Amino acid sequence: MREFSQEFQSELLNLMKWRRDVRHFKTDPVPLDVLNDCLTAFETAPSVGLSEPWRIVNVTSKSARAAALANFEVANQEALSAYRDTQAETYASMKLTGMREAPVQFAIFCDEGTGKGHGLGARTMPEMRRYSVVAGIMNFWLAARAKGLGTGWVSILDPDQLRRDLDVPDNWSLVAYLCIGWPKEDTLTPELENIGWETRDPTLAHLLER
Amino acid sequence: MREFSQEFQSELLNLMKWRRDVRHFKTDPVPLDVLNDCLTAFETAPSVGLSEPWRIVNVTSKSARAAALANFEVANQEALSAYRDTQAETYASMKLTGMREAPVQFAIFCDEGTGKGHGLGARTMPEMRRYSVVAGIMNFWLAARAKGLGTGWVSILDPDQLRRDLDVPDNWSLVAYLCIGWPKEDTLTPELENIGWETRDPTLAHLLER
Numbered sequence: 001m002r003e004f005s006q007e008f009q010s011e012l013l014n015l016m017k018w019r020r021d022v023r024h025f026k027t028d029p030v031p032l033d034v035l036n037d038c039l040t041a042f043e044t045a046p047s048v049g050l051s052e053p054w055r056i057v058n059v060t061s062k063s064a065r066a067a068a069l070a071n072f073e074v075a076n077q078e079a080l081s082a083y084r085d086t087q088a089e090t091y092a093s094m095k096l097t098g099m100r101e102a103p104v105q106f107a108i109f110c111d112e113g114t115g116k117g118h119g120l121g122a123r124t125m126p127e128m129r130r131y132s133v134v135a136g137i138m139n140f141w142l143a144a145r146a147k148g149l150g151t152g153w154v155s156i157l158d159p160d161q162l163r164r165d166l167d168v169p170d171n172w173s174l175v176a177y178l179c180i181g182w183p184k185e186d187t188l189t190p191e192l193e194n195i196g197w198e199t200r201d202p203t204l205a206h207l208l209e210r
Numbered sequence: 211m212r213e214f215s216q217e218f219q220s221e222l223l224n225l226m227k228w229r230r231d232v233r234h235f236k237t238d239p240v241p242l243d244v245l246n247d248c249l250t251a252f253e254t255a256p257s258v259g260l261s262e263p264w265r266i267v268n269v270t271s272k273s274a275r276a277a278a279l280a281n282f283e284v285a286n287q288e289a290l291s292a293y294r295d296t297q298a299e300t301y302a303s304m305k306l307t308g309m310r311e312a313p314v315q316f317a318i319f320c321d322e323g324t325g326k327g328h329g330l331g332a333r334t335m336p337e338m339r340r341y342s343v344v345a346g347i348m349n350f351w352l353a354a355r356a357k358g359l360g361t362g363w364v365s366i367l368d369p370d371q372l373r374r375d376l377d378v379p380d381n382w383s384l385v386a387y388l389c390i391g392w393p394k395e396d397t398l399t400p401e402l403e404n405i406g407w408e409t410r411d412p413t414l415a416h417l418l419e420r
Binding site: 018048058083091125135137155156157175190197198200208 | 211213214218219221222223224225226227228229231246247249250251253254255258259260261262264265266267268270274285288289297301306317326328329331332333334337338341344345348349351352355356357358363365366367368369376377378384385386393400402403407408409410411413414416417418419
């Protein structure tokens with residue numbers, strides 16, 4: 001059995017605790033080899049039936065970035081209009097995306113039509129393909145943070161519009177839009193907790209037995 | 211900035227490479243403190259709007275385990291009948307669940323109706339709540355493997371039936387049924403690859419640019 005030391009186990013938990021959803025980025029570039037190491041981590045993720053349904057679009061062109069940012073701005077304005085009073089004020093005061101600064105931006109899709117894996121494990125739960133993509137994103141996120149690189153997951157977007165704007169197949173569904181870069185700050189506390197939007201529940205609060 | 215050593219980064223990638231979807235378990239019990247450490251890792255996961263929508267059901271009773279196993283057996287028989295010839299033979303020959311042996315079994319749900327997070331980030335993509343639950347599962351899976359503990363994700367199930375059998379609220383959706391225990395074997399190669407069901411694609415095969 002390949003073993004991992006106590007020290008490694010403890011540092012792994014520290015890594016998970018120090019991982020944040022980053023929205024404040026420096027504009028310094030990210031070396032390609034650093035990025036490729038993180039993508040290698042992505043691809044070690046489990047996937048249902050070994051279907052590897054992840055499709056990673058490196059969004060680099062001015063036009064694609066502008067379309068993604070415009071998409072966010074419309075969705076964010078609509079979201080804001082659903083809140084009232086103090087909550088609306090708090091929402092409006094938050095920086096919810098690093099899309100203007102982050103040097104690297106990935107749109108991550110799931111290929112719902114892939115024949116890879118021959119449907120194993122996805123018959124009653126086809127959403128397993130999308131969950132496999134999320135598994136890859138988590139590996140990426142942790143590997144990136146271990147290198148000091150921040151990741152921010154933007155979901156305030158119209159997924160169908162982004163799919164059209166990036167000109168990817170109709171049967172690819174958007175799972176995440178990731179902003180990636182060197183973070184401006186480093187903290188153990190989620191920004192949403194610092195700003196008073198929401199708190200974290202105590203450990204094991206959501207465990208029950210049957 | 212909290213830094214992580216080169217040695218840790220390299221061992222993290224090893225952990226991801228040695229993580230397997232385990233279906234062959236020893237029946238030895240798992241100490242509660244080991245399990246709780248893994249659940250603590252689960253809860254450090256990102257969640258949309260800090261909604262923490264994960265609901266973890268520790269399936270311990272004979273009746274609940276029997277219902278889950280019966281559910282798998284029906285779904286697995288139906289899945290088998292959709293394959294033909296050699297593929298049907300290969301499918302039938304595979305051990306697709308550790309539900310008969312695994313000492314610990316968790317049914318992991320997403321509370322779709324939680325007010326926590328106040329809907330932030332989940333307006334256009336409500337599936338973000340389920341993705342947050344998957345993020346927790348990945349943290350659990352990696353932390354467990356670092357301790358030598360194997361995890362197997364079963365998705366050959368009727369999710370609505372399992373929800374009813376475990377008597378959880380209607381607006382909880384099943385994300386995963388996890389079998390957890392000490393694995394019988396340890397390998398760098400996915401079982402589906404060993405058995406010839408599917409192969410892994412080369413690195414960065416699914417990266418494109420826009």
